[in-house]
Amino acid sequence: MGSDLPEKGLVLLSSWASMFGIRVMIALEEKGLEYEYWGQDLGNKSATLLRLNPIHKKVPVLVHDGRSICESLIILQYIDETWPGADGASCFLPADPLARSRARFWADLIDKKITDAGANLWMTKGEAQAEAKKEFMESLKLLEGELGEKPYFGGETFGFVDIALVCFASWFHTYDVSGSLNMEAELPKLMAWVKRCQERESVSKALPDPLKVYDFMLILKKRYGIE
Amino acid sequence: MAESEDVKVLGAWPSPFVMRARIALNLKKVDYEFIAETMHPKSELLLKSNPVYKKIPVLFHKGNPICESLIIVQYIDETWTSVHPILPADPYDRAIARFWAVYIDDKWNPRMREYNMANTDEERAAVAEQIFAGAKLLEEAFQTCGKGGKWFGGDAVGYVDIVLGSWLGWIRVTEKMSGLKILDGDKFPQLAAWADRVCAEEAVKSVMPEINKMLEFGATMMARLKAASSAK
Numbered sequence: 001m002g003s004d005l006p007e008k009g010l011v012l013l014s015s016w017a018s019m020f021g022i023r024v025m026i027a028l029e030e031k032g033l034e035y036e037y038w039g040q041d042l043g044n045k046s047a048t049l050l051r052l053n054p055i056h057k058k059v060p061v062l063v064h065d066g067r068s069i070c071e072s073l074i075i076l077q078y079i080d081e082t083w084p085g086a087d088g089a090s091c092f093l094p095a096d097p098l099a100r101s102r103a104r105f106w107a108d109l110i111d112k113k114i115t116d117a118g119a120n121l122w123m124t125k126g127e128a129q130a131e132a133k134k135e136f137m138e139s140l141k142l143l144e145g146e147l148g149e150k151p152y153f154g155g156e157t158f159g160f161v162d163i164a165l166v167c168f169a170s171w172f173h174t175y176d177v178s179g180s181l182n183m184e185a186e187l188p189k190l191m192a193w194v195k196r197c198q199e200r201e202s203v204s205k206a207l208p209d210p211l212k213v214y215d216f217m218l219i220l221k222k223r224y225g226i227e
Numbered sequence: 228m229a230e231s232e233d234v235k236v237l238g239a240w241p242s243p244f245v246m247r248a249r250i251a252l253n254l255k256k257v258d259y260e261f262i263a264e265t266m267h268p269k270s271e272l273l274l275k276s277n278p279v280y281k282k283i284p285v286l287f288h289k290g291n292p293i294c295e296s297l298i299i300v301q302y303i304d305e306t307w308t309s310v311h312p313i314l315p316a317d318p319y320d321r322a323i324a325r326f327w328a329v330y331i332d333d334k335w336n337p338r339m340r341e342y343n344m345a346n347t348d349e350e351r352a353a354v355a356e357q358i359f360a361g362a363k364l365l366e367e368a369f370q371t372c373g374k375g376g377k378w379f380g381g382d383a384v385g386y387v388d389i390v391l392g393s394w395l396g397w398i399r400v401t402e403k404m405s406g407l408k409i410l411d412g413d414k415f416p417q418l419a420a421w422a423d424r425v426c427a428e429e430a431v432k433s434v435m436p437e438i439n440k441m442l443e444f445g446a447t448m449m450a451r452l453k454a455a456s457s458a459k
Contacts, residue, residue, distance in 0.1 A: 055330065055334075055364065064319075067319060069319070069322045069326075070326060071325070071326055071329060074322050074325045074326055074329070075322070077318075077321070077322070077325070078318050078319070078321070078322040081318040081321065082318045097302050097305040097306045098288075098291055098293070098302070100301075100302070100305060101293045101298050101299075101301070101302040104295075104298045104301065105294060105295060105298055108295060108298065109279065142279065
């Protein structure tokens with residue numbers, strides 16, 4: 001793996017445990033796109049990563065024909081718009097503007113409400129953790145309500161919101177244990193949806209082993225000096 | 228003129244997020260009804276149409292509510308497609324426009340409030356440095372996105388123009404209240420010239436509140452926030 005980016009083609013800079021990177025991996029697989037995967041050590045950021053994402057210094061970064069795109073939901077839309085398939089047949093976002101606005105709303109809610117609350121489940125204790133638990137569970141219940149009886153958030157088709165949320169699945173075990181959540185009992189429909197998504201090759205290939213993620217969380221806690 | 232299709236905006240005059248919806252509709256030449264939100268307490272309409280966040284703006288189109296300003300602007304762009312495209316046509320340019328919108332809202336603009344709330348000169352100096360670093364990035368972004376045109380959107384007002392433009396009133400209030408020159412014509416000539424251009428643009432002018440009204444509102448809000456934070 002050289003540090004020279006290819007002039008043509010796709011390169012994904014990511015880290016195996018990053019849910020945001022997992023989103024992009026799922027999207028690329030769903031579209032049947034070939035790409036090079038450049039794994040990043042986030043504890044010791046590479047010059048390439050810092051050059052391609054100087055403002056946020058984060059993964060994932062997708063490079064397409066030498067140009068970089070940052071922020072996972074922005075990357076997802078870029079992939080969707082660049083490779084729409086025949087008549088937009090393989091799109092993550094629906095065609096109708098109202099349905100698109102709703103999909104964007106729920107994906108945005110996931111970023112606003114699930115990300116930090118999830119992290120605080122294992123990073124904090126006491127009152128802060130209790131607050132995180134409340135926000136995390138309330139938000140997932142909202143999402144479960146939005147899913148309703150549909151097989152996917154996208155309806156019959158696996159779509160934008162499905163990708164935006166299922167990337168957290170490998171972290172659910174970690175959140176469950178850290179926050180004493182009992183997600184299986186509290187969110188049965190959502191957990192069934194996770195299993196349904198895992199039947200897709202794009203998802204099962206991208207999601208790491210939840211036990212590996214749990215061990216990684218313990219390493220992170222040590223690194224940040226969290227009890 | 229687009230046929231009136233039962234378009235309403237629920238909002239309040241000081242909100243930059245509300246301005247975005249109105250600027251976008253103005254650019255598309257879509258007639259709409261502006262419903263002034265009571266805020267304290269929040270109206271039944273707001274609580275019903277945005278139960279998750281209970282925030283303005285809410286766009287109503289054919290009875291359907293759409294929430295979150297960036298989502299609203301994209302909805303407007305994707306619904307009224309024959310007039311004034313707001314997002315660029317090319318997927319890569321769209322990704323860049325979306326990137327800067329998120330940067331402005333999540334990373335740059337919060338620094339203004341931090342500056343106003345800072346208590347010491349050290350704190351203020353540190354935040355000012357971050358504000359200027361951000362303005363420098365936006366000055367550079369203007370070149371890349373605008374590709375030589377008068378706007379971030381190139382030859383016409385676009386997505387980033389709306390997103391950043393809607394903050395201009397409050398940026399000017401911060402400048403007046405704090406004495407900090409943010410859109411400094413010497414440091415950021417393109418950005419400063421662009422700011423004047425945006426404020427003069429018809430679609431923006433009609434919804435940008437008058438500066439003294441904003442100063443008054445800003446002072447009240449600041450006092451309230453400082454009281455709340457010192458009471459903690």
